[in-house]
Structure formats: C-alpha cells, structure tokens
Amino acid sequence: MNKTIIVSNRLPLQIKIDNNQLQVKPSVGGLATGLKTIHQEGNSLWIGWSGLTEEELNSDLSKQVKALIKKEKCDTVSLTQNDLENFYYGFSNRTLWPLFHYFMEYTEFENTYWDSYKAVNQKFADAVLEHVEDGDTVWVHDYQLLLVPKLIKDKKPNTTVGFFLHIPYPSYEIFRTFPWREELLHGMLGADLIGFHTYDYQRHFLSSVKRILRLDVNFNEITYDDRVVKVDSFPMGIDYNKFHQSALKQKKEEKSELQKRLDDHIQSSKDARMILSIDRMDYTKGIPNRIRAFEYFLNKYPEYKEKVRLIMLAVPSRSNVPQYQLLKRETDELVGRVNGQFSTVSWTPIWYFYRSMPFENLIDLYTSSHIAMITPVRDGMNLVAKEYVATRTEQDGVLILSEMAGASKEMNEAMLINPNNFEQIADTLKQALEMPLKEQRSRMEILQKRLKRYTVEKWAEEFMKSLFATKNLGAVIIAKRMNFEIQEKMISKFDTAKRRLFLLDYDGTLVNFKDNPKEASPDKHLYALLDTLQSDDKNDVVLISGRDRETFTSWFAHKEYKLITDHGVWLKIPNEDWEALERVKNGWMEHIKPILETFVDRTPGTFIEEKRYSLAWHYRKADPELAQIRTIEIDTVLTSLISNHDLSVLKGNKVIEIKSSSVNKGRASSRLLNTTNYDFMFCIGDDWTDEYMFQELPKSAYTIKVGFKKTSAKFYIKNTDEVRHLLSQFVK
8 A cells, every 4th residue: 555754854753861761752733733644544654853863862772762753653864963063953044944034144055054954855865765665655844855855756756746845935036046046946846746835935936946947837837857846835724623622621621820810910900901922032033023013002102001911922942043042132132121111010011931831821821812913024824823813712802913924825804014014013003902892703703714624634635635636747748758668669660670760850859958049059979979870871860950051051061961941941962952842931021020129129138040031039048937928928919910921930949930831840851751661750859840740740650759748749758868868779
C-alpha cells in the first residue's frame, strides 16, 4: 500500500532528556494538529529533527530516541550543534526569515550558512529516500527545507511531491536580491504542487519564476522540464472545535488565578475594557509599533485612561539572535515608558508578560478580552487572530487585524488596519471600544462560520486532494516521453531502412536560444554530429528553419545537408544554388514594420529581426510580465491589419513572427516526400511552426517535440542536450 511521508524541520513530538531519561509527548502546534488525521490514521511516516543534537546524545540514548520515535510513526534526521548554528539559526533565521518578511536590513548572506543549508537539506532528502517507494506521496513543509523537493524528485521522479510554505513569499524586487535565488526556485520546483497561504504570495512566487528562471507560466501552472508544476493558495485554519469547546468548558469550571485577576479589572468599572495582544517575540510582529500606537491612542483619547488595559503576552523566541535581543530590550523600555507616563495608583495601562502560558490561561485571556489587537508588520498567516474568534462563544468582541497578516485576506469582517499608521490604529481602537453589541455579533458570526468550515484539517485535506490531482496535469500533452524502449525500436527501424529522412529544426532544437539570435551559431560538436549523420549514403539530413537564407548560407552552405529557410520559402541542395519553393511577396513589410517599432519603443528589451520574407518581434530579454501584456496587444493589432493580406502571425518561443500564410514547414517537407521514397522518417522541433511538419508527415514517421507542450508529435524530450544525445545514437 502506498504511503504518505510528511517532512518538516521538527517532528510533531516534544523530546526532552531528564536525568538521562527520555520524555516524549506530542506537540500541540497547528501543523501537528492539521496533519494528525493523515499521519495517525493513514499509512504514513513523519520525518524531521528530534530537537536533540548529536552532541546531546550518546549511542544508547540515540537508540532509545530512534525506538521511541518509531513507535510514533516517525523517523529522525540527525543534526549536529554546527548544523543548528549554521543551518537553523544561520541561514533559516538570519537569511530566509528576514528576507521573506521584508526585513532586508537584518538579512545576512553568508556562504558558510548557505553551505550548511544545502548539506542539511540533503540530510533530510536522504532520510526520505531511505523510505520512499514508487507511488508514495511526499509532503515537504516550510522555509527550512526549500531544496528538498528537487533532491527527492531527481532521485525518484515517479514520486508525487508537495511543498507548502508557511511564511510569506516576498515580491520579486525583494527576492531578486538573494544570491542563491535560482537554486531556491529550482529546489521548490521539484514539487508537483506548491502551496502558499494567500494568493499574493502565490503571485509573487510566479513572478519570480517568470522573471528569474524565464519559465512559461499559464495561469497557476508552470511548465518545468517534462512536468507541469501547479501553484495554489490554501489558507491554513485552526482546530476550531478545540478552542470553542475549551472556552465553553472554562466558563463552567473553577476560575484560575489569572481569570480572577482579569475579572477584578473588568468589574472595577462598567467602562473597563481589555485589549489583548499575543505574539512570539519577533520583529515581524510589530510589537514596538503596537505599544507606540497604544500610547498615541491614550494621548489622543484621554477619556479612556484608567478604563482600558493592554494585555501583552510575548512568547520568548530565538533569544540568542542579536535582533531578537534588541527587540526584547526595546519592548521592555517602551512598556516601562508608557506605564511610567500613564500609571495611577489603581491602574497600569499595560500588563506585560514575557513568557509562554499554559493553554488554559490562553483561553482565559481570549474569553476575557473585549478586543484582540493583532498588528504584525508582516505575517504569513497568524492563527492567534483565528483562535480569538473561535473562543468568542457569545459572538461578542472585536478583532483589530493588520492587513499585512495573511489571515486578513479571509477575515474582512475584522477591523483591518495598516500597522504603521498610528492615527488609524488609535481611531480604530476607539471605534472598536464604542462598537454596538449588534455590530460586534454581526461581524463575529460571519467570521466564526468561515473558520468553523475551513479548519486546519480541511486545509490539509484540500492540499492533499489538489496534490493527487496533479497526477493528471500532463494529460493534455498527447505525446509520450521518449524512453529507452521507444528509442531501441526506433534505432532498430533505422538500421533496417534503405532510405532515411531527418527533418531537423534549428533554434530551440539543435541549439539553445540566445538573447541575440545571431549568437546562436553552430558549434564544432554540432557540425561533427550532423556531418557524421549525413556521411551515411542512406541518410538525407535536412535543416528546416525560420532562419533567413543569408544566415544559413554563412553557416551551412559548405556542408552536404539540405537546407530549408524562411519557414519553407527557400531550398538548398548541396552543390546547387538556392531554389525558391514558393512565390512570396514582401511589399507588406513596410506597412507592418512601423507598428512593430512602436512596440519596441514601449517595451524595453525587445527588438525586430527583419528577414527577407518575414518580420520577427523578439521579446526574450523583456520583462516577462510586461511582455505578456504586449503580446496580447500586438496580436490584436496585427490580426485586424493582416486579415485581408494572406499573412499569418506565428507565436514562437519568445518571438512573434509575421509571414505569408501560404508558406509553412509542412508544405516544404511534403515536397521532399514527393521526390524520394523514404522508409524511415525522423522529424524534431520545438515550437508551433514545427506542428505543420508533424501533421504533414505519415503516421509511420517518428515526430518528436522538444519540451513539455501540447503537440501533434508522437513523442517529446526535454531539451537540446537530449536532442543531441538522441541524434548521436544514430551515428554509433
């Protein structure tokens, strides 16, 4: 039976050593909760770090850890203290975390960190590869393991791999500053499905893929090698019932000491109100800004002094990282300043806790607070906002939420604010404090319905459903992957054939594309390969291209193979002059060229290639997103202009070409078939112009598309390297 392998930086277990004895208990985090059904009830394995370094474990303890973890359907990745320093505290939290949260001033680009990150990602991939079998599904999680999907896919291409990023994905302008940007993108693209919390993060990722890797993106699907990678958003929920039922239960039980103190404040005055703030102590959470905004509120609306209290719970986090130490100091000083400025004998404006709290106390805070103020400056999702809503059993209370938190995209009924706008925060606080109960309930009812429906379990279920659906993404590609078995049959037919035809496209097939088409000249290896292929008297090698006659004359006129240029206008047989296959006019070009020039002026990085019988507008060097808009515009303009002139608009690989409709590679190749009786035909090309050839050739021909695209060809291969390798099999 196929299994699911979950991969995350940490296991869903808390493992501690106490008096040389191991203590293991389940984690209570959102990820552990969300994947509980998949992990515990299905055939699955969870791979991650135990939380203990190699230095903390002797061989006996190490065996015990393995055994205990195995009982929980888990396997551990062994990390050293050096791994922890460089991979986790270094690259993950001093490079990726600040960069992805837009704190570029805190981002450190250290080669040592990067080397460690690669090595540890390889450790995680190796741990997966030990257990994975064909047909299994792997789900990799978060920013610590961005390289793992590709490392798995490279070794096990038939494994379905999913990846989910639990933090924001930055805009292209931020991500492009990252020195190892290509490696990270390729790492993520090892997955078949890449998930983000919001559409914004999804959009930023697709923009980076288009602009940095120059890959084709169709809506939310990326054509990558011989696969289609799907990118989608899945907003993570919470265990709604757990929080809601805990809030109901706590009302019936004996009150905790914390609850009694909270009640004392609430009962001190009929106007007394509590504002709740819960975060990890992290610079992304906007804690200093929140304190300053509260200070601004008390100065702007002094009537609320001695009536409102801000309860701040800051959970310690990464306290050995300098930025976090500075943040703690700044927070302490700000709390001291505000309390020193406004406190009275009976009232302290801010209650500040720097510690973690038991779950029961969190519920006390949620249920007692009239307002929750969650104002991160950048946050992937923020589940605290959702937990507060889930605990409001009377459907009262107000949520003030930063629009920079991923949760804001699905919680429009909250009062959304810009965390940097103190004026807006102060006014929103006043509005929240004065909000009628009817409006509170109206907002809260809608929020609760949504959160109750889209829980963390539903999030995991939706992701897995989409991941399984990716297995059918390639169904639109009719062609089969050229494999060893097909190749053997083809070579066998080639060996027994008396007369063979090779129709070879040039750009994107025999050579890679260049920013400047003139630079894509043939190399020594290509000449040698084609010469050897043509040296067999049974073979007819034909280069058939959209290139102009003059270029092919300079590159190939001294060779023994046949040349067809301008998409089928000219034919050159060795030792003979060029022969026109079609009568083509080019008077139309002087009217179309000025139109193309206006698009060149408006689209940096584009240029016109003027051939004898066609015009080509190249946009390989242009910004892909701008080029996408311009190609739609240019297509609309040209289609209306050429409708009565027997012209066609061809959309090639990063090029739009206008030429005569009566000319195409299919017509040219059929003329060759009429002159010789071939019993073996091989035809290969990479774009739409080659489809005419594939359609014109008989069913017995071997037609091959370069790249993973919709095609009439029977087979496809990945790239030009594979083209050359395949051709070399014929000359062995």
